[in-house]
Amino acid sequence: MNITSKLVWVFLFVAVVILMSFLRDRNKSNKVIFFGDSITQMGVNPGGYISLMKEILVQQNITNYDLVGAGIGGNKVYDLYLRMDDDVLSKNPTTVVIWIGVNDVWHKKSYGTGTDADKFERFYNAIIKKLKNNNIKVLLCTPAVIGEKTDYSNELDGDLNKYAGIIRTIASNNNCPLIDLRKVFTDYNLKNNKENKSAGILTTDGVHLNDAGNELVADEMIKALVK
Amino acid sequence: MNITSKLVWVFLFVAVVILMSFLRDRNKSNKVIFFGDSITQMGVNPGGYISLMKEILVQQNITNYDLVGAGIGGNKVYDLYLRMDDDVLSKNPTTVVIWIGVNDVWHKKSYGTGTDADKFERFYNAIIKKLKNNNIKVLLCTPAVIGEKTDYSNELDGDLNKYAGIIRTIASNNNCPLIDLRKVFTDYNLKNNKENKSAGILTTDGVHLNDAGNELVADEMIKALVK
Amino acid sequence: MNITSKLVWVFLFVAVVILMSFLRDRNKSNKVIFFGDSITQMGVNPGGYISLMKEILVQQNITNYDLVGAGIGGNKVYDLYLRMDDDVLSKNPTTVVIWIGVNDVWHKKSYGTGTDADKFERFYNAIIKKLKNNNIKVLLCTPAVIGEKTDYSNELDGDLNKYAGIIRTIASNNNCPLIDLRKVFTDYNLKNNKENKSAGILTTDGVHLNDAGNELVADEMIKALVK
Amino acid sequence: MNITSKLVWVFLFVAVVILMSFLRDRNKSNKVIFFGDSITQMGVNPGGYISLMKEILVQQNITNYDLVGAGIGGNKVYDLYLRMDDDVLSKNPTTVVIWIGVNDVWHKKSYGTGTDADKFERFYNAIIKKLKNNNIKVLLCTPAVIGEKTDYSNELDGDLNKYAGIIRTIASNNNCPLIDLRKVFTDYNLKNNKENKSAGILTTDGVHLNDAGNELVADEMIKALVK
Numbered sequence: 001m002n003i004t005s006k007l008v009w010v011f012l013f014v015a016v017v018i019l020m021s022f023l024r025d026r027n028k029s030n031k032v033i034f035f036g037d038s039i040t041q042m043g044v045n046p047g048g049y050i051s052l053m054k055e056i057l058v059q060q061n062i063t064n065y066d067l068v069g070a071g072i073g074g075n076k077v078y079d080l081y082l083r084m085d086d087d088v089l090s091k092n093p094t095t096v097v098i099w100i101g102v103n104d105v106w107h108k109k110s111y112g113t114g115t116d117a118d119k120f121e122r123f124y125n126a127i128i129k130k131l132k133n134n135n136i137k138v139l140l141c142t143p144a145v146i147g148e149k150t151d152y153s154n155e156l157d158g159d160l161n162k163y164a165g166i167i168r169t170i171a172s173n174n175n176c177p178l179i180d181l182r183k184v185f186t187d188y189n190l191k192n193n194k195e196n197k198s199a200g201i202l203t204t205d206g207v208h209l210n211d212a213g214n215e216l217v218a219d220e221m222i223k224a225l226v227k
Numbered sequence: 228m229n230i231t232s233k234l235v236w237v238f239l240f241v242a243v244v245i246l247m248s249f250l251r252d253r254n255k256s257n258k259v260i261f262f263g264d265s266i267t268q269m270g271v272n273p274g275g276y277i278s279l280m281k282e283i284l285v286q287q288n289i290t291n292y293d294l295v296g297a298g299i300g301g302n303k304v305y306d307l308y309l310r311m312d313d314d315v316l317s318k319n320p321t322t323v324v325i326w327i328g329v330n331d332v333w334h335k336k337s338y339g340t341g342t343d344a345d346k347f348e349r350f351y352n353a354i355i356k357k358l359k360n361n362n363i364k365v366l367l368c369t370p371a372v373i374g375e376k377t378d379y380s381n382e383l384d385g386d387l388n389k390y391a392g393i394i395r396t397i398a399s400n401n402n403c404p405l406i407d408l409r410k411v412f413t414d415y416n417l418k419n420n421k422e423n424k425s426a427g428i429l430t431t432d433g434v435h436l437n438d439a440g441n442e443l444v445a446d447e448m449i450k451a452l453v454k
Numbered sequence: 455m456n457i458t459s460k461l462v463w464v465f466l467f468v469a470v471v472i473l474m475s476f477l478r479d480r481n482k483s484n485k486v487i488f489f490g491d492s493i494t495q496m497g498v499n500p501g502g503y504i505s506l507m508k509e510i511l512v513q514q515n516i517t518n519y520d521l522v523g524a525g526i527g528g529n530k531v532y533d534l535y536l537r538m539d540d541d542v543l544s545k546n547p548t549t550v551v552i553w554i555g556v557n558d559v560w561h562k563k564s565y566g567t568g569t570d571a572d573k574f575e576r577f578y579n580a581i582i583k584k585l586k587n588n589n590i591k592v593l594l595c596t597p598a599v600i601g602e603k604t605d606y607s608n609e610l611d612g613d614l615n616k617y618a619g620i621i622r623t624i625a626s627n628n629n630c631p632l633i634d635l636r637k638v639f640t641d642y643n644l645k646n647n648k649e650n651k652s653a654g655i656l657t658t659d660g661v662h663l664n665d666a667g668n669e670l671v672a673d674e675m676i677k678a679l680v681k
Numbered sequence: 682m683n684i685t686s687k688l689v690w691v692f693l694f695v696a697v698v699i700l701m702s703f704l705r706d707r708n709k710s711n712k713v714i715f716f717g718d719s720i721t722q723m724g725v726n727p728g729g730y731i732s733l734m735k736e737i738l739v740q741q742n743i744t745n746y747d748l749v750g751a752g753i754g755g756n757k758v759y760d761l762y763l764r765m766d767d768d769v770l771s772k773n774p775t776t777v778v779i780w781i782g783v784n785d786v787w788h789k790k791s792y793g794t795g796t797d798a799d800k801f802e803r804f805y806n807a808i809i810k811k812l813k814n815n816n817i818k819v820l821l822c823t824p825a826v827i828g829e830k831t832d833y834s835n836e837l838d839g840d841l842n843k844y845a846g847i848i849r850t851i852a853s854n855n856n857c858p859l860i861d862l863r864k865v866f867t868d869y870n871l872k873n874n875k876e877n878k879s880a881g882i883l884t885t886d887g888v889h890l891n892d893a894g895n896e897l898v899a900d901e902m903i904k905a906l907v908k
Contacts, residue, residue: 078759082807112563112789113797119760126763153392158384165380305532309580336793339562340570346533353536607846611839619834
């Protein structure tokens with residue numbers, strides 16, 4: 001093979017690679033990473049909210065979304081910050097959906113290792129700043145529930161409302177779309193949990209999603225992601 | 228002195244004692260002990276809710292009430308149980324107003340020494356049983372507030388609502404009049420605390436009563452006591 | 455039946471009752487109630503420390519001891535105080551062995567519902583006072599262990615040592631014999647737990663007794679009870 | 682100016698810069714950042730341990746050390762991680778002394794916002810890795826005391842010993858020099874705190890250094906830094 005035909009092959013190869021990357025880009029122009037705790041970790045299971053969203057996208061013939069779960073059980077806001085290089089930035093997402101906060105509140109009571117409100121805010125902002133510096137679109141979720149009682153007697157409701165409020169303010173300050181799951185879940189429960197049950201409406205245990213919970217979250221997130 | 232005159236003297240003495248006891252009964256036929264924590268301890272201070280009630284009774288020319296404060300700072304339900312012989316039963320009240328619960332919830336967070344809900348109920352019932360066995364009328368109060376925010380983000384709201392609910396059930400089960408200060412305070416704040424302050428509406432610090440708080444409590448208690 | 459024979463029968467009946475009570479007293483002149491938490495509740499199980507003590511007494515032909523378990527899981531010092539009329543005084547023991555304190559420390563961390571040191575002391579003293587007023591002999595035990603590590607890194611060691619110290623002082627102030635299980639257990643572990651295990655030496659889980667633990671406790675208690 | 686003279690000037694400029702940097706290096710070849718919490722924040726105050734070390738260096742005519750305080754009150758290990766770019770790496774130290782851990786343990790109890798042991802280790806290792814990647818020498822300190830009692834009844838001793846143990850293991854695994862202040866302080870107290878005081882020997886309040894504490898820390902650190 002002479003030098004000319006070699007160059008032709010090289011040219012063809014490069015051209016194909018470039019074309020394929022364009023096709024890939026067209027097909028999967030949106031890489032969305034769901035960044036969170038055990039609720040998100042379980043979201044990629046069959047029936048989980050991320051799996052459901054994938055099904056919805058298929059049904060709607062939407063092919064340019066790549067949904068990636070990045071949830072780890074027990075994570076608090078600073079755990080996300082610690083692992084964001086490895087688990088998010090290195091994967092070059094276009095969009096990151098942050099859903100964190102339940103353990104920051106819950107672990108105060110269960111282990112004495114929750115997160116102070118001011119540090120919750122500081123780490124949350126540091127995550128957003130890093131993502132924005134990488135031109136990544138950021139969507140924020142409020143923590144949904146710790147207990148589904150509707151008579152305002154879930155032990156951690158007050159603190160959970162406080163942290164949800166912090167996230168709403170952060171979203172507003174940073175012009176990030178907000179998926180207000182705290183509001184969605186409590187509204188749903190006020191309608192559908194007339195017996196004041198502590199679990200079983202949208203969760204299996206007051207925190208982790210049951211089928212109805214996964215469906216509700218999938219619907220809310222699809223609405224926010226695909227417009 | 229012959230037997231007849233002796234008998235006359237004895238008869239007279241007995242008659243006087245009986246008469247005096249009637250007079251005393253008419254004057255102070257209601258001895259009310261306010262049994263509680265630091266909020267009640269401060270209630271006997273000038274401007275405190277017990278002092279205000281005394282003034283109200285004077286203004287209304289009601290003279291047959293003796294109001295006695297028996298509050299000790301930091302008390303939880305089991306502290307009341309421990310000291311009820313010394314501080315309540317030995318003083319022969321006709322009525323006891325129990326106002327306890329803030330520390331049972333608050334100290335979970337501040338010291339790790341709050342009271343489990345089931346034990347709160349058990350000790351509360353044990354107190355009521357002892358009082359009823361002594362034919363003492365018992366009025367129950369729900370704990371008012373730990374934080375006055377109106378956006379449902381006071382950290383301990385959920386747990387405080389839970390314990391308030393326990394007291395409502397105990398009141399109902401034991402046919403005890405209920406002074407629902409939790410409801411009174413939150414309703415008042417929803418109307419008057421539009422700025423979502425954490426203190427300064429009915430309390431100085433989110434827990435202990437300011438002037439408006441003392442007046443509100445005095446009014447509610449007088450209504451429940453004097454009918 | 456004439457009046458004389460009636461009186462004879464009454465006399466005989468009374469005589470028999472008195473005799474029987476003497477016999478009973480001779481046989482079981484020592485009624486010992488073990489008053490405590492889940493460790494004591496499990497003490498009456500086969501292989502439990504109370505069961506082992508009964509076997510030891512049989513082996514030693516000691517017949518005048520009646521050992522009664524009165525442990526309830528999760529109990530703290532104030533729970534003992536609440537139920538002492540029903541579970542101890544009404545049963546007329548000659549001796550009570552109090553073994554409490556693990557949950558008073560442990561529940562601070564696990565539930566936020568431990569017992570403040572000053573109140574621990576107050577309730578403990580109130581229990582002893584009531585028992586002494588009923589002429590009951592009282593033996594005190596220090597809480598043994600929460601974690602068996604020997605490098606002084608069991609999370610709650612410091613607080614457990616503090617509460618053990620309070621009990622030692624109470625025992626001294628009230629001239630009550632002390633069974634210093636805290637010291638016995640830590641000494642045993644320093645010798646026998648060279649691998650710094652957190653459980654498995656004298657306990658199954660760091661708190662509840664395994665076979666070796668039950669034997670050690672039974673030995674220590676028999677020494678203190680039967681002299 | 683012709684090209685030759687231009688080059689001469691450039692050469693001279695470069696030579697001077699290089700010389701100056703050598704001089705600077707000779708003068709302050711060791712830039713040591715003390716990275717920690719309130720104890721370190723107070724270390725730069727007059728009489729603080731960092732100020733004392735500066736005085737010691739002057740007395741010993743050691744001029745090639747630049748000691749820089751970077752302590753912030755309330756900091757836990759993850760706070761150090763969050764601010765290490767701004768407060769450490771951007772300042773190009775040759776050496777970093779990490780002294781953290783008291784709040785990671787203490788805040789479990791006081792605020793319910795301490796640090797889990799496994800996450801303490803993870804963040805600590807992440808800090809060391811970043812420093813080593815920047816060719817910075819790292820010295821580790823164990824947390825000294827929370828309470829100075831010598832009868833092993835400081836409430837948090839067990840947990841503090843656990844976290845000190847974690848740091849010893851990290852130091853060993855990473856070949857980092859260890860300044861074992863936990864051991865130094867407890868040894869000192871066993872000798873000098875015969876009255877079992879909870880504060881006043883090396884600290885003002887059981888945590889923050891008094892004069893004797895600052896001197897002891899300065900001595901230990903100088904020994905480890907300057908050899």
